[in-house]
Amino acid sequence: MRFDVITLFPEQFRILSREGVVARALSRGIAELRLWNPRDFAPGPHRRVDDRPYGGGPGMVMLFEPLAAAIAAARAASPKSQVAYLSPQGTRLDQDAINDIAAKPGWILLAGRYEGIDERLLERCIDQEWSIGDYVLSGGELPAMVVMDAAIRLLPGALGHERSAYEDSHMSGLLDCPHFSRPEEIDGLRVPKVLLSGDHGAIARWRRQQALGRTWLKRPDLLAKMTLDQATTLDQATTLDQEAR
Numbered sequence: 001m002r003f004d005v006i007t008l009f010p011e012q013f014r015i016l017s018r019e020g021v022v023a024r025a026l027s028r029g030i031a032e033l034r035l036w037n038p039r040d041f042a043p044g045p046h047r048r049v050d051d052r053p054y055g056g057g058p059g060m061v062m063l064f065e066p067l068a069a070a071i072a073a074a075r076a077a078s079p080k081s082q083v084a085y086l087s088p089q090g091t092r093l094d095q096d097a098i099n100d101i102a103a104k105p106g107w108i109l110l111a112g113r114y115e116g117i118d119e120r121l122l123e124r125c126i127d128q129e130w131s132i133g134d135y136v137l138s139g140g141e142l143p144a145m146v147v148m149d150a151a152i153r154l155l156p157g158a159l160g161h162e163r164s165a166y167e168d169s170h171m172s173g174l175l176d177c178p179h180f181s182r183p184e185e186i187d188g189l190r191v192p193k194v195l196l197s198g199d200h201g202a203i204a205r206w207r208r209q210q211a212l213g214r215t216w217l218k219r220p221d222l223l224a225k226m227t228l229d230q231a232t233t234l235d236q237a238t239t240l241d242q243e244a245r
C-alpha cells in the first residue's frame with residue numbers, strides 16, 4: 001500500500017520510519033511512503049505557498065497553484081491513488097472507514113496548515129475529505145499519520161500476530177476485553193481464574209462476555225450500531241433468500 005503525503009513539514013513524518021509497526025511495515029515494503037512539499041511546486045523567487053484570504057479575516061490560506069501542482073505530481077507517481085484532504089470539516093473516520101481505506105492500493109493525503117486551503121482545490125483536485133475527530137489541530141500532518149498508522153497495522157504481515165488486529169477494540173464492533181499478564185497477583189489484585197484454567201472455550205466465552213459488558217457500560221452507542229448493522233445484514237440475507245426461492 002502506498003501513501004503519498006503532501007505537506008509543508010515533511011520532517012514531521014520521520015517519526016513513522018523510526019520505530020514500531022509502521023516503521024517495520026515500511027522497511028519490509030508492506031507499505032510505502034513518499035513526501036511532496038508544495039513549496040517545491042511554488043513559482044517565482046519567493047515560492048509562496050500561502051497568502052491572505054479574500055474578504056479579509058485572520059490567518060492565511062494555502063494557495064491553489066502549488067497544491068494543485070503537487071497533487072498532479074503525486075497522481076502521476078501513484079495513478080491508482082485517490083486524494084484525501086484531512087480537515088475538521090471532513091467525514092468523521094471510524095474503524096469501518098479505516099478498513100475501507102486499508103483495502104485500497106494507495107492514498108494521496110493532503111495535510112493542510114494555516115486556516116486551510118483554497119476552496120477551489122476541493123472542487124477540482126480532492127476526492128475525499130476526512131476528519132479524525134471534532135477538534136482543530138495546527139496542521140493536517142498528525143491526522144495523516146493517525147490514518148496511516150490505523151490503516152498500515154491492518155495490512156497482512158504488519159502485525160506479529162495476524163489475529164491481534166482483528167481482536168482489537170472496534171474490530172468486532174465491540175470494545176476489547178481486559179488483558180492480564182505476569183504476575184498472577186499484584187497488591188491483592190488477582191488474574192481472573194478462567195484465564196489460568198487452560199479451558200480455551202471457557203476463556204473465549206469469558207472474553208466475549210467481558211467485551212459485551214464493557215461495551216454496554218462504556219459505549220452503548222456501539223451496541224445499538226452493531227445490532228442495527230446485524231439486523232440490516234440479517235434483513236438483506238432474508239430478502240436474498242426469498243428472492244432465491
Ligand SMILES: COc1ccccc1CNc1ccc(C(N)=O)cn1
Nearest residue numbers: 086087112116131132133137139140
Ligand atoms: C486550522 O487547521 C486546519 C483548518 C482547515 C483545514 C485543515 C486544518 C489543519 N488542522 C486540522 C486538520 C484535520 C483535523 C481533523 N480533525 O482531522 C484537525 N485539524
